[in-house]
Amino acid sequence: MSNFNETLYRYIEYTEKELKNFNNYSHENRPQVKLIDAMNYSLRAGGKRLRPALVYAFCEALGGEMEKAAAPACAIEMLHTFSLIHDDLPAMDNDDFRRGKPSCHKAFGEAMAILAGDALAVLPFEIIADTPHLTADQKVLIISVLANSVGRDGMIGGQVIDLENENSDCVDEDNLRNLYRCKTGQLIAVSCVMGAICADAENETIRAAAEYGLRLGFAFQIIDDILDVTGTTEELGKPAGSDVKSNKNTYVSLFGIEKAQLAADRATSEALEWLDAIPNNEFLVELTENLLKRKN
Amino acid sequence: MSNFNETLYRYIEYTEKELKNFNNYSHENRPQVKLIDAMNYSLRAGGKRLRPALVYAFCEALGGEMEKAAAPACAIEMLHTFSLIHDDLPAMDNDDFRRGKPSCHKAFGEAMAILAGDALAVLPFEIIADTPHLTADQKVLIISVLANSVGRDGMIGGQVIDLENENSDCVDEDNLRNLYRCKTGQLIAVSCVMGAICADAENETIRAAAEYGLRLGFAFQIIDDILDVTGTTEELGKPAGSDVKSNKNTYVSLFGIEKAQLAADRATSEALEWLDAIPNNEFLVELTENLLKRKN
Numbered sequence: 001m002s003n004f005n006e007t008l009y010r011y012i013e014y015t016e017k018e019l020k021n022f023n024n025y026s027h028e029n030r031p032q033v034k035l036i037d038a039m040n041y042s043l044r045a046g047g048k049r050l051r052p053a054l055v056y057a058f059c060e061a062l063g064g065e066m067e068k069a070a071a072p073a074c075a076i077e078m079l080h081t082f083s084l085i086h087d088d089l090p091a092m093d094n095d096d097f098r099r100g101k102p103s104c105h106k107a108f109g110e111a112m113a114i115l116a117g118d119a120l121a122v123l124p125f126e127i128i129a130d131t132p133h134l135t136a137d138q139k140v141l142i143i144s145v146l147a148n149s150v151g152r153d154g155m156i157g158g159q160v161i162d163l164e165n166e167n168s169d170c171v172d173e174d175n176l177r178n179l180y181r182c183k184t185g186q187l188i189a190v191s192c193v194m195g196a197i198c199a200d201a202e203n204e205t206i207r208a209a210a211e212y213g214l215r216l217g218f219a220f221q222i223i224d225d226i227l228d229v230t231g232t233t234e235e236l237g238k239p240a241g242s243d244v245k246s247n248k249n250t251y252v253s254l255f256g257i258e259k260a261q262l263a264a265d266r267a268t269s270e271a272l273e274w275l276d277a278i279p280n281n282e283f284l285v286e287l288t289e290n291l292l293k294r295k296n
Numbered sequence: 297m298s299n300f301n302e303t304l305y306r307y308i309e310y311t312e313k314e315l316k317n318f319n320n321y322s323h324e325n326r327p328q329v330k331l332i333d334a335m336n337y338s339l340r341a342g343g344k345r346l347r348p349a350l351v352y353a354f355c356e357a358l359g360g361e362m363e364k365a366a367a368p369a370c371a372i373e374m375l376h377t378f379s380l381i382h383d384d385l386p387a388m389d390n391d392d393f394r395r396g397k398p399s400c401h402k403a404f405g406e407a408m409a410i411l412a413g414d415a416l417a418v419l420p421f422e423i424i425a426d427t428p429h430l431t432a433d434q435k436v437l438i439i440s441v442l443a444n445s446v447g448r449d450g451m452i453g454g455q456v457i458d459l460e461n462e463n464s465d466c467v468d469e470d471n472l473r474n475l476y477r478c479k480t481g482q483l484i485a486v487s488c489v490m491g492a493i494c495a496d497a498e499n500e501t502i503r504a505a506a507e508y509g510l511r512l513g514f515a516f517q518i519i520d521d522i523l524d525v526t527g528t529t530e531e532l533g534k535p536a537g538s539d540v541k542s543n544k545n546t547y548v549s550l551f552g553i554e555k556a557q558l559a560a561d562r563a564t565s566e567a568l569e570w571l572d573a574i575p576n577n578e579f580l581v582e583l584t585e586n587l588l589k590r591k592n
Binding site (some may be wrong): 031032034035036044050082086089091092108109111112114115117119121122125126128129130135136137139140141144148151152153155156158159160161163164165175178195292 | 455517
């Protein structure tokens, strides 16, 4: 196994283990057991674990121990999962499948899916507040940037822009850039920022982590748009062509695949430039390049 | 105006003002403006502001300044509002009215209501992390107890028990006590606890605040059940008799109004006993007694 794959594997394994720890349930006979099941069903549905890997990678590159980053890494994956569960709901995107499995509301019913998402929106703040591996100042800073990246000007704000765009016929590049920044960029950027905070990095380094993450998130979302057109349902684990089917405005629908790929290439180059400010960045450089070439 | 009414008015006024501050929006032309509108629509729908009043009352009784309690007080009201918005959704209780006005999904559509609830689940942690009036240690402790009281073993767990009970024909007193503790008690208890933490209270005092709050919450929920049967739709601001209509098991349906009233009386007495541990408790005593006699 290459160094890169070894490191990635280590991050993913650690994420799986810690996610299990943070959402276990000792009282198997409690009525809430179905809630925990629904949360775990979606948490364990796999996915790339990109966001936790970024938290660990920034923490380690900047000299922090991995265990310091465990709570923020699991927190960001829970928040990402929360958004996927609610995004799939009938009133939202109405997607029956996610990562090749029935989506949460298909498996557990709509009410339980709403509640499982809700619980995964709140638990992250509890596990960060409770971790013994960070100082109170680190926790407060992490919770502040994390909640901000999820809220009105972040992930949830992005979903709102998405909704509003459905009823709009004047979606332009500015709008899409803002949408991608909110919907995808902020959560990826905050992953990098949290990793840097766990390692007690200087403000300048934290800023570089944020700028890197925003560009990586932008490239990541455009590649997603491209794969939605060029990929197969089997490769993607979700229905291919769903953007076209639901008439969604994307970088691809607005500018075509070629220009979209160029925009992703440019954002990736910029991301790599920001990585120059990070020492021991070999893993991060390879991760960034791999994400540009991914097939799912 | 009596001292009690004056104090209550002061708490409510302060809550309204601070809620506005915490969820304002400077960029009126942003696409997220509709989200802020939906959040504010439900936040401003009134309600008793019981939970913020408890945060302020415990903080002041224990010698803390009111402004220290502002962020936790608004946070708990946001989390309460988040639960009401999601609870009213078609997939949940399917209530078209809340406090005499169309519920959030009726006014803004289901997708926006889901997102407004989501945003109100996350913003509380941001405003607590960002307030300049508390120490990092106070913030971390508050966020820990707050997230816990909302999560799997608290408010959201309570909603799950509620759901599970709909399909069960063996709901007994233990189950209902557990349900009321999760659904109502925890959020009221954590309001008292947060107020005490803002005032830097001793652990023993924080425990008394929690015990008081759990009993008050229990009494509060039983009175709610009673009013659902005896109140009019006009008095309640929501359809009377909705529990019977939706076939919900409550203290009243299980034991009748008289026994339910006795249980509320007893919980109120116990709550008042726990208040003995709190100095300057005149306001809290009167509040506790008033809640037993309320008509909405």
